[in-house]
Amino acid sequence: MDILFSNISKEYQVKKRQDNPFLNFFxxxxxxxxALKNVSFQIKKGEIIGYIGPNGAGKSTTIKxxxxxxxxxxxxxxxxxxxxxxxxxxxxxxxxxxxxNRSNLxxxxxxxxxxxxxxxxxxxxxETFSTNFKELTEMMDIxxxxxxxxxxxxxxxxxxxxxxxxxxHNPEILFLDEPTLGLDARSKIAVxxxxxxxxxxxxxxxxxxxHDMNDIEALTNRVIIIGKGSKLxxxxxxxxxxxxxxxxxxxxxxxxxxxxxxxxxQIKQQFSPDYVTVIANEIVIEIRDETHEFEEFIKYISKxxxxxxxxxxxxxxxxxxARYYSELDI
Amino acid sequence: xxxxxxxxxxxxxxxxxxxxxxxxxxxxxxxxxxxxILLAFNTLSLQxxxxxxxxxxxxxxxxxxxxxxxxxxxxxxxNIIKTGNIAYExxxxxxxxxxxxxxxxxxxxxxxxxxxxxxxxxxxxLPVPYALKLQLSQEKLILFIVAISLALILNTVLSLLVYIxxxxxxxxxxxxxxxxxxMEFLGGLVIPFSLFPExxxxxxxxxxxxxxxxxxxxxxxxxxxxxxxxxGVISQLIWIIIIxxxxxxWLESNIKHIVVQGG
Ligand SMILES: Nc1ncnc2c1ncn2[C@@H]1O[C@H](COP(=O)(O)OP(=O)(O)OP(=O)(O)O)[C@@H](O)[C@H]1O
Ligand SMILES: [Mg+2]
Numbered sequence: 001m002d003i004l005f006s007n008i009s010k011e012y013q014v015k016k017r018q019d020n021p022f023l024n025f026f027x028x029x030x031x032x033x034x035a036l037k038n039v040s041f042q043i044k045k046g047e048i049i050g051y052i053g054p055n056g057a058g059k060s061t062t063i064k065x066x067x068x069x070x071x072x073x074x075x076x077x078x079x080x081x082x083x084x085x086x087x088x089x090x091x092x093x094x095x096x097x098x099x100x101n102r103s104n105l106x107x108x109x110x111x112x113x114x115x116x117x118x119x120x121x122x123x124x125x126x127e128t129f130s131t132n133f134k135e136l137t138e139m140m141d142i143x144x145x146x147x148x149x150x151x152x153x154x155x156x157x158x159x160x161x162x163x164x165x166x167x168x169h170n171p172e173i174l175f176l177d178e179p180t181l182g183l184d185a186r187s188k189i190a191v192x193x194x195x196x197x198x199x200x201x202x203x204x205x206x207x208x209x210x211h212d213m214n215d216i217e218a219l220t221n222r223v224i225i226i227g228k229g230s231k232l233x234x235x236x237x238x239x240x241x242x243x244x245x246x247x248x249x250x251x252x253x254x255x256x257x258x259x260x261x262x263x264x265x266q267i268k269q270q271f272s273p274d275y276v277t278v279i280a281n282e283i284v285i286e287i288r289d290e291t292h293e294f295e296e297f298i299k300y301i302s303k304x305x306x307x308x309x310x311x312x313x314x315x316x317x318x319x320x321x322a323r324y325y326s327e328l329d330i
Numbered sequence: 331x332x333x334x335x336x337x338x339x340x341x342x343x344x345x346x347x348x349x350x351x352x353x354x355x356x357x358x359x360x361x362x363x364x365x366x367i368l369l370a371f372n373t374l375s376l377q378x379x380x381x382x383x384x385x386x387x388x389x390x391x392x393x394x395x396x397x398x399x400x401x402x403x404x405x406x407x408x409n410i411i412k413t414g415n416i417a418y419e420x421x422x423x424x425x426x427x428x429x430x431x432x433x434x435x436x437x438x439x440x441x442x443x444x445x446x447x448x449x450x451x452x453x454x455x456l457p458v459p460y461a462l463k464l465q466l467s468q469e470k471l472i473l474f475i476v477a478i479s480l481a482l483i484l485n486t487v488l489s490l491l492v493y494i495x496x497x498x499x500x501x502x503x504x505x506x507x508x509x510x511x512x513m514e515f516l517g518g519l520v521i522p523f524s525l526f527p528e529x530x531x532x533x534x535x536x537x538x539x540x541x542x543x544x545x546x547x548x549x550x551x552x553x554x555x556x557x558x559x560x561x562g563v564i565s566q567l568i569w570i571i572i573i574x575x576x577x578x579x580w581l582e583s584n585i586k587h588i589v590v591q592g593g
Contacts, residue, residue: 013587069417069590089423097421104418106338107406108345113338120334121422 227330518544
């Protein structure tokens with residue numbers, strides 16, 4: 001087991017702020033805020049895990065605990081056989097971390113300088129460094145960025161470099177906290193392909209938090225969902241998708257706008273749709289494809305002249321996860 | 331490992347070499363003004379030894395200002411602590427205290443070397459009341475180099491305390507406003523040490539600040555090196571150790587309940 005997380009809870013102590021900065025300095029009054037409640041899971045070597053949940057769920061808090069930046073209030077965290085809070089210097093040589101909202105590069109120097117600095121800081125032997133450097137820069141296709149100052153890079157270019165820098169020392173686990181934050185579709189795909197390749201090549205364990213379900217679809221089978229600090233799901237992502245597979249979304253375009261209300265009412269009476277909305281000249285309906293109702297419904301709409309055009313879709317992945325979050329009440 | 335911190339910090343600062351060298355004339359003017367004011371207020375005759383010593387003191391202080399001033403600010407480090415980027419610092423296989431120490435020493439060293447120390451070449455040749463006139467023996471020079479280096483280290487570890495306090499105050503300027511002013515005043519940077527009343531000098535001898543500033547400057551004015559001069563070096567060493575211990579313990583305790591901001 002690479003990662004053992006057992007009954008971890010975390011309470012943040014938030015200082016009650018005083019208006020006076022001088023009093024603030026000496027202020028010792030705290031309120032506590034529970035960010036994680038009894039979270040447990042295990043992750044095997046070489047797995048890619050999607051760690052997801054709504055804003056403020058406790059994802060970054062979990063990553064910080066796993067990387068030894070934060071001490072859990074209770075519970076036991078064991079990464080690669082050690083407690084990340086103990087023997088920090090030895091521990092950090094075995095893991096790579098990327099925080100999508102922060103930068104680990106030297107802001108006003110060329111990227112290559114950051115890379116060489118990491119070589120020095122991590123004491124990476126020249127040979128390992130050269131092969132690694134060559135392999136990573138080729139895979140990520142950043143050769144032409146190496147001599148640009150970091151401050152001139154676009155977000156996507158910078159993120160590619162951040163990921164490279166976190167892998168130079170051959171870590172056994174890679175933690176990625178929202179690595180695709182703010183990237184365009186193409187950069188995201190580049191990052192996906194890279195993570196997949198590096199996972200296959202080095203069988204490196206990857207923990208990924210994200211709000212973009214395409215990341216999850218592209219990279220992981222197993223997801224862990226947390227909400228309000230508790231673990232709510234741990235299993236195949238497919239299981240969640242299957243749960244909503246049956247729901248069909250039908251968009252009807254109405255030619256005669258006057259009839260839109262009567263059609264809506266008819267549909268509501270004859271069928272039992274999960275959900276009906278009207279936007280301009282469109283009606284959007286959701287029906288479960290379980291009983292004959294769905295077939296009946298299709299027959300029904302093909303008969304009505306006022307309906308010019310219709311489209312049948314399954315829920316997309318973002319919709320599915322939004323539903324699932326609502327269902328879990330998080 | 332720490333060499334990496336040093337090299338790339340220097341490289342980073344080297345980007346600002348132009349603005350650093352352009353403060354050379356500013357330091358020169360500052361030296362002139364300070365001397366003029368002091369001479370006017372003290373109405374010292376120039377034959378007077380005290381007057382000459384004062385002029386030397388001011389020049390040495392000016393030339394080594396980046397080594398001794400409390401106001402050499404590493405705003406990157408301030409941001410690292412304040413914004414939570416310390417997470418990344420903490421994930422590197424280096425001791426935070428020493429990594430930050432190297433950062434700050436490199437900055438003071440580089441700033442000194444290119445923005446004020448070159449003045450030493452010039453101020454020997456100024457017209458009489460303003461010129462730096464030192465009688466240097468070899469031993470005195472060696473002792474001065476030791477003392478100013480130790481002063482650099484002492485001031486750096488003192489300023490590290492200020493950076494560590496940013497965990498609580500969230501602003502380096504806020505912290506410096508209090509601590510920096512005290513440090514500079516008690517160290518003899520605002521008013522030359524020799525002008526303090528005797529009683530006060532006795533008290534200041536017991537505090538670390540003088541050993542980071544006034545002590546090495548006064549050394550150059552002494553006619554003969556005495557036991558007292560050597561004791562100064564020992565005091566520097568003792569203070570350096572004490573302050574490192576305090577800084578490490580304080581940083582450690584902050585890190586223990588380190589709460590990395592944002593995420
Ligand atoms: N340093 C802190 N002090 C106090 N409370 C905090 C601190 N950091 C996080 N929290 C709180 O803990 C909870 C979990 O925060 P966390 O950053 O782990 O969320 P997250 O799942 O990463 O959210 P997001 O998707 O928005 O990044 C939030 O309610 C947040 O307000
Ligand atoms: Mg987060």
